[in-house]
Amino acid sequence: QTVWTDIFTWIEGKIEGSTPQKVMRFNDAPWSVDKVVKKTVKHFLWLLIGLLTGISFVAWFTDAYQLWVDLFSFNVAMFAVIVITAFTFGTYLFAGFMREQVCFWLCPYARLQGVMYDQDTLLPAYDAERGEPRGRIKKGQEQQDRGSCVDCHVCVAVCPTGIDIRKGQQEGCITCGLCIDACDSIMDKVKQPRGLIRYASYKELHHNDAPIPLNKRFRVYVYVVILFASLAGIINGFMTLSPTEFKVVHERQPLYVRLSDGSIQNKYTIKVLNKTKETIVIDFKLEGLEGATLHGLSTMSVAPGKIIPVTALVRVPEDAMISDLMPINFIGEVEDNSAIELHYSSMFIGPK
Ligand code: SF4
Numbered sequence: 001q002t003v004w005t006d007i008f009t010w011i012e013g014k015i016e017g018s019t020p021q022k023v024m025r026f027n028d029a030p031w032s033v034d035k036v037v038k039k040t041v042k043h044f045l046w047l048l049i050g051l052l053t054g055i056s057f058v059a060w061f062t063d064a065y066q067l068w069v070d071l072f073s074f075n076v077a078m079f080a081v082i083v084i085t086a087f088t089f090g091t092y093l094f095a096g097f098m099r100e101q102v103c104f105w106l107c108p109y110a111r112l113q114g115v116m117y118d119q120d121t122l123l124p125a126y127d128a129e130r131g132e133p134r135g136r137i138k139k140g141q142e143q144q145d146r147g148s149c150v151d152c153h154v155c156v157a158v159c160p161t162g163i164d165i166r167k168g169q170q171e172g173c174i175t176c177g178l179c180i181d182a183c184d185s186i187m188d189k190v191k192q193p194r195g196l197i198r199y200a201s202y203k204e205l206h207h208n209d210a211p212i213p214l215n216k217r218f219r220v221y222v223y224v225v226i227l228f229a230s231l232a233g234i235i236n237g238f239m240t241l242s243p244t245e246f247k248v249v250h251e252r253q254p255l256y257v258r259l260s261d262g263s264i265q266n267k268y269t270i271k272v273l274n275k276t277k278e279t280i281v282i283d284f285k286l287e288g289l290e291g292a293t294l295h296g297l298s299t300m301s302v303a304p305g306k307i308i309p310v311t312a313l314v315r316v317p318e319d320a321m322i323s324d325l326m327p328i329n330f331i332g333e334v335e336d337n338s339a340i341e342l343h344y345s346s347m348f349i350g351p352k
């Protein structure tokens with residue numbers, strides 16, 4: 001969200017003005033040809049980025065090259081069109097208009113942080129004791145008459161979530177530290193020591209306590225255990241990734257067909273995604289349902305990175321149907337590679 005918001009505001013800054021004041025002046029100005037052109041270009045670029053985001057998301061789950069071919073030949077699946085449209089307008093809305101409101105109200109990160117903090121946690125914080133009373137530097141005023149904060153609002157302007165850190169730690173803070181750098185640069189200019197906004201704990205700021213080393217804090221060990229458990233889960237997930245994806249979808253219309261010889265026929269769409277770098281040849285068979293025979297599909301060849309959908313028909317003699325709903329297993333055996341197993345449990349539907 002932060003990256004997309006930055007890109008959108010960068011485009012806005014380049015077209016409408018580099019500061020919030022310039023953008024406001026541009027928006028308040030009466031409508032003119034120049035204003036219409038600039039607004040059109042801005043919204044076009046925003047929508048274009050949203051569209052590319054949607055296409056990238058869909059490409060993550062399908063053959064990316066085929067997706068681009070389908071897009072240029074206007075032959076994209078309806079579900080992909082819906083997802084791309086949702087992402088296009090979602091990105092346009094979230095990064096173009098809602099911006100930091102998404103961080104505040106939709107992102108779980110701030111809530112997670114709130115749960116993990118305690119009074120010893122180091123966070124970007126404003127040293128109110130040193131900074132107050134804040135105020136702009138006036139000619140002839142002595143430094144001891146005022147705090148270090150010159151009330152320049154630079155820390156607020158750079159904050160991606162629009163927080164005024166001088167009001168205290170807030171749930172929308174993503175601890176990016178931009179306000180620290182911004183304030184340090186102001187302190188350099190007014191010849192004051194850096195660190196008016198700095199990483200400090202609540203206890204350090206309010207009770208002058210020294211920071212507790214990380215190795216003496218129990219919750220740090222708990223977090224380390226959780227972190228390593230998560231990493232182990234991710235590594236295990238990668239190590240046990242299947243080299244293929246195999247799905248069998250039962251066609252709903254019609255649920256079954258009775259053939260002239262009395263046997264019952266069901267139709268399935270079989271999809272195989274080959275994630276290996278070699279072409280694989282798969283021999284299909286059925287298990288688990290007595291008398292079931294496979295038609296329209298026996299062997300399939302799938303190129304690397306390709307996903308192939310095919311239609312398969314399964315027929316079962318009527319006397320083998322002891323129920324209207326019978327389990328059936330689709331098995332795929334990869335030629336020259338017995339390590340890859342394709343297995344999918346589905347249902348065969350007959351008359352009641
Ligand atoms: S950047 Fe520093 S000096 Fe400026 S308003 Fe923020 S805290 Fe005060």
Ligand code: SF4
Nearest residue numbers: 159173174176177179
């Ligand atoms: S660290 Fe500072 S700039 Fe970053 S989100 Fe928090 S208050 Fe805003």
